[in-house]
Amino acid sequence: MQPDNFKNEFFGIGIQNGKTPENLGVLWRSAQNLGASFIFTIGKRYAKQASDTHNAVHSxxxxxxDNFQDFKTHLPKGVRIVGVELDENAASLETFEHPRRCVYLLGAEDHGLSKDAIKESHFLVQFSSTFSxxxxxxxxxxxxxxxxQKSRS
Known part of the structure; x- marks a missing residue:
């Protein structure tokens, strides 16, 4: 899908079965700084902690x-799921064209995305890294x- 100059764009980002609340706070602070429209969790719930210093959850x-199926059922129409996962079928982030309307779905550090999430993602991406x-x-x-990518379009 072409970026189409990111007209009428939005994106959300979230974690499936996040392992630690500190990681959620840091991700959400980045989400607020980098233009995310919303944040989400699948599985474990968010708990306020010191790493969310910008209080992104209220911004x-x-x-x-509750689970991946609940998440998928409630996605806005036309939104693409971009799974971020070390997977042989994943495209390289360095050449990936981000959809205008999407959600980025990350898995917990210890287990990654569920099999259902990998199967149901419209795109899988990964980037060059020696380790997870x-x-x-x-x-x-x-x-x-x-x-x-948006600034280049």
Whole structure:
């Protein structure tokens, strides 16, 4: 899908079965700084903690879904799921064209995305890295790449 100059764009970012609340706070602070429209969790719930120093959860919409099917059922029409996962079928982030309307879905550091999430994602992306990265760092890199692509269009 072409970026189409990112007209009428929006994106959200979230974590499936996040392992630590600190990572959620850091990811959400990055989301607020890098232009996300909303944040979400699937599985475990968000708990306020010191790493959300900008109080992003009160500055943008936050959604919680009990499981992946609940999440998928409640996506806005036309939104594409971009799974961020080390997977042999994943496209390289360095050449990926971000959809205008999408959600970036990250998995927990210890288990990654569920099989259902991988199967149901419209796109899978990964970036050059020797090892798996912290979920907040990985999400920040993806959002930064989106911002860079937007500025080039």
């Amino acid at each position: 943008m919409p936050y959604y919680h879904y 990265l912290n979920v907040a760092v990985a999400g920040s890199i993806v959002m930064y790449d989106r911002t860079r």
